[in-house]
Amino acid sequence: MERTKLVHKYLRSEKKFPHLWCPGCGDGILMGAMIRAIDRLGLDQDNVVVVSGIGCSGRLTVYVDFNTLHTTHGRALSFATGIKLANPKLTVIVVMGDGDATAIGGNHFIHTARRNIDLCAIVINNNVYGMTGGQYSPTTPMGAKSATSAFGNIERPFDICELARGSGASWVARGTVYHVPMLDNLIMSAITKKGFCMLEVAAYCHTTFGRRNKLGKPTDMMRWMRDNSVRTEAFQKLSDEERMGKMEIGVLADFDYPEYCEMYDEVIRKSGGGA
Amino acid sequence: MEKKATERKGGKIKGTSRQQPQRKAKRAAASKSDAGQIVLISGNEACVEGALAAGLGFFAGYPITPATEISEVLSTRLPAVGGKFIQMEDEIASMAAIIGASIAGLKSMTATSGPGFSLMQENIGFGIIAEAPCVVVNVMRGGPSTGLPTNPSQGDVMQARWGRHGDHRIIVLCPNSVEECYTLTIKAFNFSEKYRTPVILLMDEVVAHMREKMTLPPESNIPVINRVKPSVPPEWHIPYENTPTGVPPMAAFGDGYRYHITGLVHDQHGFPTQRQDEIKEFQSRLTNKIEKARKELIMVETEFIDDAKVAVLSYGSTSRSARRAVTMARKGGSKAGIVRLLTLWPFPVRAVQRLSEHVDAIIVPEMNQGQLVGEVERHACGRCSVVPLNRYDGAMIEPEEILHTILEVE
Numbered sequence: 001m002e003r004t005k006l007v008h009k010y011l012r013s014e015k016k017f018p019h020l021w022c023p024g025c026g027d028g029i030l031m032g033a034m035i036r037a038i039d040r041l042g043l044d045q046d047n048v049v050v051v052s053g054i055g056c057s058g059r060l061t062v063y064v065d066f067n068t069l070h071t072t073h074g075r076a077l078s079f080a081t082g083i084k085l086a087n088p089k090l091t092v093i094v095v096m097g098d099g100d101a102t103a104i105g106g107n108h109f110i111h112t113a114r115r116n117i118d119l120c121a122i123v124i125n126n127n128v129y130g131m132t133g134g135q136y137s138p139t140t141p142m143g144a145k146s147a148t149s150a151f152g153n154i155e156r157p158f159d160i161c162e163l164a165r166g167s168g169a170s171w172v173a174r175g176t177v178y179h180v181p182m183l184d185n186l187i188m189s190a191i192t193k194k195g196f197c198m199l200e201v202a203a204y205c206h207t208t209f210g211r212r213n214k215l216g217k218p219t220d221m222m223r224w225m226r227d228n229s230v231r232t233e234a235f236q237k238l239s240d241e242e243r244m245g246k247m248e249i250g251v252l253a254d255f256d257y258p259e260y261c262e263m264y265d266e267v268i269r270k271s272g273g274g275a
Numbered sequence: 276m277e278k279k280a281t282e283r284k285g286g287k288i289k290g291t292s293r294q295q296p297q298r299k300a301k302r303a304a305a306s307k308s309d310a311g312q313i314v315l316i317s318g319n320e321a322c323v324e325g326a327l328a329a330g331l332g333f334f335a336g337y338p339i340t341p342a343t344e345i346s347e348v349l350s351t352r353l354p355a356v357g358g359k360f361i362q363m364e365d366e367i368a369s370m371a372a373i374i375g376a377s378i379a380g381l382k383s384m385t386a387t388s389g390p391g392f393s394l395m396q397e398n399i400g401f402g403i404i405a406e407a408p409c410v411v412v413n414v415m416r417g418g419p420s421t422g423l424p425t426n427p428s429q430g431d432v433m434q435a436r437w438g439r440h441g442d443h444r445i446i447v448l449c450p451n452s453v454e455e456c457y458t459l460t461i462k463a464f465n466f467s468e469k470y471r472t473p474v475i476l477l478m479d480e481v482v483a484h485m486r487e488k489m490t491l492p493p494e495s496n497i498p499v500i501n502r503v504k505p506s507v508p509p510e511w512h513i514p515y516e517n518t519p520t521g522v523p524p525m526a527a528f529g530d531g532y533r534y535h536i537t538g539l540v541h542d543q544h545g546f547p548t549q550r551q552d553e554i555k556e557f558q559s560r561l562t563n564k565i566e567k568a569r570k571e572l573i574m575v576e577t578e579f580i581d582d583a584k585v586a587v588l589s590y591g592s593t594s595r596s597a598r599r600a601v602t603m604a605r606k607g608g609s610k611a612g613i614v615r616l617l618t619l620w621p622f623p624v625r626a627v628q629r630l631s632e633h634v635d636a637i638i639v640p641e642m643n644q645g646q647l648v649g650e651v652e653r654h655a656c657g658r659c660s661v662v663p664l665n666r667y668d669g670a671m672i673e674p675e676e677i678l679h680t681i682l683e684v685e
Contacts, residue, residue: 078368082375
């Protein structure tokens with residue numbers, strides 16, 4: 001009960017509710033986790049910016065009472081880069097979907113990671129384009145049916161965490177909408193840690209993906225997450241065979257790379273523009 | 276004279292070593308305090324000077340000929356005044372980043388050419404609907420596609436007007452000299468701040484790369500407009516309020532006014548709406564805030580027009596050939612006149628209407644297959660003949676070609 005009250009404190013509840021997410025969707029779970037993380041860190045609402053792209057995840061910015069920016073499809077990280085570099089004092093959180101971040105926004109994703117600018121990027125991965133009715137995305141598993149792959153998806157999926165790590169992100173983690181307390185903590189770390197932090201949140205779209213692939217109700221898809229997620233410490237001890245079909249969750253990469261805005265301060269100093 | 280030499284050298288050394296541009300930056304920064312500095316610079320460099328004078332705080336761009344010098348010079352000049360320069364992964368990201376910076380409170384700009392301008396259109400549309408002030412410089416080159424990267428063209432007149440999907444108004448300014456690259460850049464910033472909208476500075480390759488003498492006025496002489504910030508307490512602030520001017524005050528993220536910005540059609544509070552009354556009200560406000568400002572936005576220059584029978588209506592570098600042609604024609608006894616558009620959009624409707632009542636013919640020379648001429652025809656309404664003069668072979672229109680047409684039309 002207390003948790004619910006806390007979340008309500010940060011919602012624009014008198015304005016744009018009810019929300020448009022389907023009953024049973026994981027997007028709301030992520031939104032709650034993000035709010036709890038911000039609250040626990042004691043951040044000033046006025047200094048928190050939440051940026052989103054297009055898709056179901058993109059609507060999140062309408063509901064939360066921060067400085068919110070709902071951008072164009074795939075470009076959220078580039079808008080966020082402008083905001084952060086213009087005013088590094090702001091805490092900038094970017095919420096995207098899998099198609100948003102890795103298909104249309106794939107180029108921005110790898111370059112923002114490479115630049116290592118201090119952003120907290122959250123990618124809600126439900127393996128499908130949900131809002132447009134369930135077309136296959138860059139993270140749809142091979143063989144899965146979608147609105148545009150009736151005979152099974154023939155494209156190999158991205159591992160978003162590997163993509164972020166390979167592109168130079170400081171911090172990479174994967175959580176799920178089933179493991180909620182862990183998700184709260186991961187978001188707190190992603191906000192606190194300097195540099196580009198990428199948190200993949202495994203979610204599901206029961207409406208457009210679950211139904212087509214006979215994966216059952218939202219609760220069934222959650223159960224699958226519970227039964228097939230392995231914490232990274234345990235995952236590292238598994239053999240390749242045992243890893244098959246399992247999902248590694250937890251902090252997957254944690255480096256101390258130089259942060260972009262701090263590096264840029266040095267550029268200003270060298271050019272003689274320092275205060 | 277000292278300055279003259281420095282600037283000329285500065286232009287040639289681009290990308291050779293790291294230290295030279297910095298020295299140049301320091302020298303240029305030092306010269307800023309002097310009153311009325313005479314310099315010899317290119318149009319691209321003048322654009323940089325204008326942007327800095329207007330208070331530029333953020334630049335994001337991607338290398339592209341013939342606009343690259345703007346990025347290069349700003350990469351050293353901007354941090355020297357505490358501003359931020361970033362080279363993004365493409366033009367889509369550049370446009371997004373400058374809108375982000377604008378929302379965070381900085382005056383921001385990007386510079387590109389045709390292919391990059393095409394990529395920016397999506398987010399220019401976002402800037403229009405979200406009402407984020409910013410300046411987009413497009414140094415035109417021949418197209419379509421990769422086209423003619425190093426040749427002049429005026430092929431983006433319609434892309435500048437209609438590059439985005441959906442109904443909207445846009446402000447497009449077009450300089451014809453190095454000095455005007457400076458003054459119109461400041462104007463572009465002023466218009467963008469005052470009307471909360473992206474403004475496009477449409478330069479052509481000739482204007483951008485040409486070097487001319489100009490006087491950089493002392494900073495205090497330059498009228499600079501800054502966006503109006505809300506003065507009411509945050510709980511009273513309506514971020515997209517339908518104010519009498521149609522331009523609501525704009526708070527920056529971090530100012531204490533928490534609000535929502537979206538590319539969706541939104542209500543006065545900034546939240547997405549599908550209510551027909553709100554949609555129409557919103558769309559009309561966006562249009563009307565520009566329409567109401569026509570008088571201020573439209574800049575047209577005329578010369579020898581009072582007794583003119585034939586008018587040459589032109590813009591950008593073409594207008595320089597037009598001026599030469601008209602003076603030659605006048606010497607030969609022709610009643611030729613000049614109309615030069617500094618503002619292409621909103622289109623100077625009244626000026627063309629009035630002109631069409633007084634002259635027998637309007638000649639419209641353009642370095643394209645005929646873009647703005649259609650608009651001239653539309654507003655001349657058959658009251659006079661409208662004669663296109665087009666060149667699209669990658670070269671400038673020469674004065675003799677225009678003179679020939681003047682004599683033919685007469």
